[in-house]
Amino acid sequence: MSQFFLNNQNNFSNTPFTSNTNIKFGDKLIYYGGMISTVGAVIAFIGSSIVYEEDLKESEENSQESSINQHQLQEMQQQIQLLQRKINQLEQDQGR
Known part of the structure; x- marks a missing residue:
């Protein structure tokens, strides 16, 4: 098994690949894949x-x-009602 996940924090400086342990290619892929x-x-x-x-x-x-x-x-509805009243009033006035 790789020693990548078994190292303690004292072995790492900035990245897990600066220590002297044998780092495998798969470990690098896991690390950089996680970062990406x-x-x-x-971004999502x-x-x-x-x-x-x-x-x-x-919305x-x-x-x-x-x-x-x-x-x-x-x-508009108020204006229509007002016009209807005026029309009704004109019709009543003409009927007289």
Whole structure:
């Protein structure tokens, strides 16, 4: 079995490959693969945070547009009701 995982922290300076123990190629692959996967996970997290924030902003804009559209619809309904009253009043005046 490789001595890579059995070494204590005193044998390592900056990286596990600076010690005098016999390091196998597979150990290096495990070490660097772990580093690369960690960096990849961080990049994926940042990317997902950006996408989430964009979706959140988009939904806020849609809700604001929806409230504006709702307000415009209410105003239009009020104007239609007012016009209908005026039409009814004109019809009554003509019938007299």
